[in-house]
Amino acid sequence: MYCSPRALAELESFPADLHGANWNPGGYSMRSDAQRFESWEKSYAALLGLGAAVDYSLALGMDAISQRIDYLSFELRRMLGEISGVQVLDRGIDKSGIVTFNHERVDAAEIVAGLKNSGINVSLGTPEYSQVDYIAHGVSSLVRVSPHVYNTLEELERCTEVVRGLTN
Amino acid sequence: MAFDTHHQDQSGLDVVGLRADTRGCTEVVHLNNAGSALPPSIAVDTMVEHLRLEEMIGGYEAHARAAGRIDAVRDSIGALLDTSGSNIALSSSATESWDRAFSAITFAGEFGSDTRVLASSSEYASNVLPVMQLARHHGVQLEFIPDDENGVTDVAALESMLDDDVAVVLINHCPSQNGLINPVAAIGHALARAQSHAWYLVDAC
Numbered sequence: 001m002y003c004s005p006r007a008l009a010e011l012e013s014f015p016a017d018l019h020g021a022n023w024n025p026g027g028y029s030m031r032s033d034a035q036r037f038e039s040w041e042k043s044y045a046a047l048l049g050l051g052a053a054v055d056y057s058l059a060l061g062m063d064a065i066s067q068r069i070d071y072l073s074f075e076l077r078r079m080l081g082e083i084s085g086v087q088v089l090d091r092g093i094d095k096s097g098i099v100t101f102n103h104e105r106v107d108a109a110e111i112v113a114g115l116k117n118s119g120i121n122v123s124l125g126t127p128e129y130s131q132v133d134y135i136a137h138g139v140s141s142l143v144r145v146s147p148h149v150y151n152t153l154e155e156l157e158r159c160t161e162v163v164r165g166l167t168n
Numbered sequence: 169m170a171f172d173t174h175h176q177d178q179s180g181l182d183v184v185g186l187r188a189d190t191r192g193c194t195e196v197v198h199l200n201n202a203g204s205a206l207p208p209s210i211a212v213d214t215m216v217e218h219l220r221l222e223e224m225i226g227g228y229e230a231h232a233r234a235a236g237r238i239d240a241v242r243d244s245i246g247a248l249l250d251t252s253g254s255n256i257a258l259s260s261s262a263t264e265s266w267d268r269a270f271s272a273i274t275f276a277g278e279f280g281s282d283t284r285v286l287a288s289s290s291e292y293a294s295n296v297l298p299v300m301q302l303a304r305h306h307g308v309q310l311e312f313i314p315d316d317e318n319g320v321t322d323v324a325a326l327e328s329m330l331d332d333d334v335a336v337v338l339i340n341h342c343p344s345q346n347g348l349i350n351p352v353a354a355i356g357h358a359l360a361r362a363q364s365h366a367w368y369l370v371d372a373c
Contacts, residue, residue, distance in 0.1 A: 001257045001268065002251060007269075007367075013271075014275035015271075034254060037265075039259075044230070044231055048237060049211040049214050049218075051237065052208075052214040053207060053208060056189075056208050065179070068183075073347075077347075089347070090346060091318065091319025091348045092348030093318050096348065098202050100346060120197040123200050125345045129293055129345060130290055132291070132296075132312050133343065136315075139345075144344065145199045146203075148206075149181055150186040151197075151201075159199055
């Protein structure tokens with residue numbers, strides 16, 4: 001978590017623990033840096049793994065990562081959009097690496113399950129994750145497909161073909 | 169006119185090498201990376217190695233041996249976000265981090281019936297639910313910022329909603345359910361322009 005200078009000047013963590021604050025003879029004092037929002041007990045193994053993953057990303061370069069994900073998600077939206085009855089739901093001019101769609105007839109849950117049976121992992125989106133947005137756009141469920149740098153065009157094509165089969 | 173570069177991969181990344189770095193690529197077609205990508209082997213090996221060290225010499229002792237590397241994690245995340253490691257707090261999850269920030273904000277202010285909290289229309293359940301709790305039990309007003317004609321958070325609408333009662337503005341950067349990128353920088357500038365004292369809480373997960 002990034003904490004702004006204002007947050008560090010004005011906010012105490014609550015409830016504080018002995019990592020974020022110090023119990024001294026006269027009372028207590030907060031740490032001056034963002035570690036005031038941390039607690040002492042945590043999975044250090046997981047954090048070291050996170051650090052390794054961040055260093056791996058920095059070595060690849062965020063611009064390169066962003067370009068590859070843009071490329072793959074653009075292609076995926078195009079391919080899925082060509083399937084009869086599929087509606088790609090993504091909005092905005094600048095889009096993220098998240099691709100969402102549903103089908104006019106076949107339930108999103110059925111598509112997710114069918115992809116899973118073909119060895120393809122995607123997620124099912126339902127309104128309880130974000131009621132206001134789903135209601136405003138009349139969406140009852142959706143399939144979320146989110147490519148990463150290591151995905152290939154062949155994998156996107158395979159995914160698209162399975163969706164085409166499931167909705168035929 | 170902007171040249172559309174989407175039709176070609178210009179990243180220069182070695183995809184064969186990336187797949188070799190990521191053992192799960194041989195097992196599944198993983199197109200479920202938002203929130204949980206297949207981890208690169210280096211991340212998993214680092215975690216397992218530390219667990220083995222805890223197993224063999226004890227948790228406090230393993231922590232002491234890794235202390236410098238744990239501090240370096242904050243510096244690495246600082247480099248990723250173009251800030252200093254001293255501005256980074258580590259936690260076990262995005263929701264835990266968000267909760268730490270939100271509980272600090274509600275602890276600092278008096279949240280009652282004249283407190284307004286503004287949230288993007290795409291905001292996540294886990295971020296809206298604590299505000300709904302404050303609304304039910306303390307009368308806090310939760311209001312959603314409309315989207316603009318492109319379907320993203322409407323910065324001008326947000327500006328028109330601001331007043332001294334607005335205590336927090338909640339925005340999620342890349343909502344899980346609609347593929348858009350919210351204009352988080354423009355919103356930050358708008359809050360600064362309006363000299364708003366509201367806390368700006370961005371969920372970038």
